[in-house]
Amino acid sequence: MQPTAVRARGLTKAFGDVIALDGVDLDVFAGQIHGLVGPNGAGKTTLLGLLLGLAMADDGTLEIFGTRVDRALAGSWNVAGFVDGPGLYPTLTARQNLAALASLRGEAEGRSADVDELLDRVGLLEVAADPVGGFSLGMRQRLGLAAALLGEPRLLVLDEPANGLDPAGKRQVHRVLTDLADAGATVVLSSHRMDDLAALCDEVTLLSAGRIVFSGPVRKLAAESGELDYRLVTSDPEGARRVADDTPALSQVAGRRSPAQADDQALVVRGPEESLDGLVARLVAADIAIRELGPVVPPLEAAFLALTGTDIDSSTVDEESTR
Amino acid sequence: MTVSTVEAPVQRRPVALRRGYRFELTKLVSQWRLRLVFLACLLAPAVYTAVISRQTSLPADALYGRWMNQSGWAGSLVILVFMGTLVLPLLTCVVAGDVFAVEDRLGTWRHLLVAVRSPRRIFLSKALAALTVTMALLAALVVSSIAGGLISIGSHPLPGLDGHVMESGELARTVLLAWLSIVPPTLAFSAVGLLGSVALGRSPLGLLMPIVLALVLEGVQLMPVPVALRVALPMNAFITYRGLLTTPGQLGSLWVGLVVSLTWAALATFLAYRLFMRRDFTDLAYDGSGRRFVVAGLVPLAALVAVTTAAVAAATGATGSGIERSKLEAALATSFSHLYVLQTEELHRPAVTEAQLQATARCDKAGDRVVDTGPGADWRCVVTWTLPGATATGTAIYQLDVAADGRYVADGDGPKEVNGFFQIHTSRGDAPNPLWQFDGFVDLLDNPSKGTQ
Missing domain, CATH: 3.40.50.300 (P-loop containing nucleotide triphosphate hydrolases)
Structure with missing residues (x-):
């Protein structure tokens, strides 16, 4: 109690x-x-x-x-x-x-x-x-x-x-x-x-x-974060994109400003964790090495953004300067 | 998850006033700025009086300035002249004007409220701490100015503003009372400082409110305003100690100044308190309110001036400038009598008393076409006296520069045997001629027509 x-x-x-x-x-x-x-x-x-x-x-x-x-x-x-x-x-x-x-x-x-x-x-x-x-x-x-x-x-x-x-x-x-x-x-x-x-x-x-x-x-x-964006860096970016296209319930994130955009070698995908598991398995099967894999926005922060309706562009949850 | 509550804690009482006062005092004393100001108050008057007293050129424009090399008490009286003009209002700016604003500047109001839990006690603690520090600064000025003069020149007699000679005991008592008399107006300006500090927060105008007020009132004092208005302003209370330098004392203005100053202090403190208690401390954007200051601060103080002016006018019947020919003639004749006796003693002539001289004065302001009233440097007076056993009467001429506050400087214009030389030859060597040039004073509130002093 x-x-x-x-x-x-x-x-x-x-x-x-x-x-x-x-x-x-x-x-x-x-x-x-x-x-x-x-x-x-x-x-x-x-x-x-x-x-x-x-x-x-x-x-x-x-x-x-x-x-x-x-x-x-x-x-x-x-x-x-x-x-x-x-x-x-x-x-x-x-x-x-x-x-x-x-x-x-x-x-x-x-x-x-x-x-x-x-x-x-x-x-x-x-x-x-x-x-x-x-x-x-x-x-x-x-x-x-x-x-x-x-x-x-x-x-x-x-x-x-x-x-x-x-x-x-x-x-x-x-x-x-x-x-x-x-x-x-x-x-x-x-x-x-x-x-x-x-x-x-x-x-x-x-x-x-x-x-x-x-x-x-x-x-x-x-x-509460919902579907997250994940950033992958692989040994074969083009091959990885093709594999991602073929993975069910997974979509590539394009035209969206994110830290990944600065890097042509990185692939940003969105989908449930099960689909991401599937993508990893397919990349391994296709002999494509995964060098980096992680959420673009950490889950807690993503939950914050989702629940408060804050735009990703202003996603920095900074200090409250007013009351 | 089951929810229950723990035992209720004891409700917190506000911090005791004694602790809050000590806390505020600690903060004030820790400021280097205030430490330096205190050091300046402790050293500057002593150094000034010690240095100036030994110079041949003396600040003759200041009351008792020309006596600085004759008596150690004169230095303290000269410092006192400077106090009321700008120094004390400036000191109240530094202390009372900043005591609330500093919390705005540091962003510590919420912290202080959480710690003390009572805005009322915060206000009282701050006001008392500011008062303590201001009085400490004033005490330093008093001690320093007296010590500097007495150490460098020594305790020698001085003529009062009516010419009577004040010995050391009377001088000590009078000088201390004179300093004491400027405590009430200092409190009034401190209270205005509190008001500015509370109402205007970080704004520099809040910090400078006492000095701004002092400058405005100084400007008013320089103008030929009605005497009732003049004495109803707290600034006038800084100079009413002059009434203590005559025998008998001319204390009408002093008492009025005391009441006016304490009323200002009480009202301004109350207004500051009311503004403080109504402040929303959760409003982080608060940065003072000029409009609130005008409505809840300046307007009531302006109303107070109107009320006190009317009260003084009704109580004393004083009208016009308060400077009239009859008052000036009486004051000049009295001063001349005393100083003539002093000159006679110094020159070892046959003794004479003021009563035997039967001195009278006749004054005129700028010829026949001008009414003989009001301040100005165009007063011309003829003093007449009679020596015991002599058939002829003596006459001496003086040009008077009469200030709007009642102080005058009488400048001898002959004959040269009486007031023509600034020094006289005595058995102890050359000494200032007391009749050559001297300060005098007319009580602005003295109303001969009502028979009041």
Whole structure:
């Protein structure tokens, strides 16, 4: 039995004429890492802001750990995080930023060791005495995560926590988040990187124009991708094209801009996995070597595109820059 | 999957004001810009008074400027003149004008709200922290200006604006009270800084609001506006300490300035608070609102000027410029009496008192065709006095340059035995002739027709 950390029903929020959230239902279970993804203006940041108590929904109900949130900024101490960047003060050092925040919460006195421990967890202990003004975006993100972890929240709400992180920093943040979840904390985060979400999240919620178009396990999202485009590089491109023409339920993709188009030697086909298996078998039988084979768009991304109706040309699911 | 809920967490209370205040203070003090400003406030007045006091060319245009090489207290009074013109409004720009805007610039409002959980306490914390830093800067200016003068010149007597000699004790008390008197207008400009910072966000105009206001009001003060309007502006409160430099003190303008400044401070702070509490912090595109600032900020402050002007006019009966011939004659005769006694003492002539002199003055502004009222450099006065035992009366002529704020400079125009030379020969060597050129002051709100002081 999994207890609910976040339970939203019919959440609606508008900013003037713009409807940011339109009847959103959401369940996030305790101890889960839950991802929010969606194109620009989908409502991810608005939803995260509601979880943090920055605003109230115009309609609908929101419960956090079973307690109904009935006014803005009335959330529990157990909820922490950030939206729209980690919110740090550049004239203060990393340690001073955390110490000042801890002091604000009444936790600072005599607990500088806790601050250093948090800095160590996010890999910033060595630069603890440096002003944050000189930090890279990735370092700020990690420090923001450390700030959110002050007081050991049970629900962590993070907007694009991996934004600007190098691979090592990303691994570190992933490790911190998975450790938190293992310890029973709940994490709700947004990301524009489907591969990040796939590596980190138990479940994802896909938002489009303020509505939920998918919510569930990541593996289930991949199944929503439908027929995928596959790119093949073979030893005999012409021969491979002829074989592909003869393969049932498989079509060649032509005249469509894709990374494969830049390469005359590559063949792009579309069809169910069974047909692709058939094509591979036929190519082997025809003594044509397969040098590369992979989906043009990864399955999760393809699912994203399919569910949100986003065009392939604008398929980069980038950072949500609006609410 | 079965859904259940875990135990309800304790609802979070907003952060205590004490902690929020400390947090804001930490952020302000960490700014290199403010540290440099504090250092400048601590050093610049002391260096200025120490250097200028030792020069032969003194800033005679500034009140007490010509006394800087005679008494260490004069330097602090000269610094005080500069404070009200631009320095303090500029300091409030740097502190109060930026205390809210900095969060817009850094994009930290949401972060701060999540941490503090109360916009009201954020506002109070920021306002109190800005006030603390502004008062610290002011204290640095006071200490520096006094220390610089006293260390380089020492504590020597100075004539008041009515000519009476102020000894060290009275000077110390008066100078400190004079500095204290500019705290209320500083609070008023700080509150305007808060208002600009809240209303205009990252806009440079928000940051510069106190100095813009100061320049506008300075321009108004230079014009021959009715005295009721002049004293109803917070800028005037920066110079009302002059009333402390006479005996008895001419405190009408000072009290009015105090009330006006505190009213401005209260109203501007309230308007800033109201704007802040109504702000939508989820609106990332928010970058201040000029229209909102005009409607919810400037219009109420303009209305306050109208109300206070009417109140001052009704309470004091003061009309016109406040500069009238009778007031000027009385002030000049009093100053002359005191300074004549001082000159007599320095020259070791037979002692005489102010009462024995029975000095009177007759003034005229630009001949018969002009009404004898209002500011201008065209006042000409004749002072008459009588020495004990003498049958003849003495006369001395002065050209007066009277400013719209009530300050005048009397420039001796003969006879040369009285006010013709800028120095006199005393037993201790040459000293400034107190009757050659001196500053004076008329209380603009003094209304002889109503019998008020």
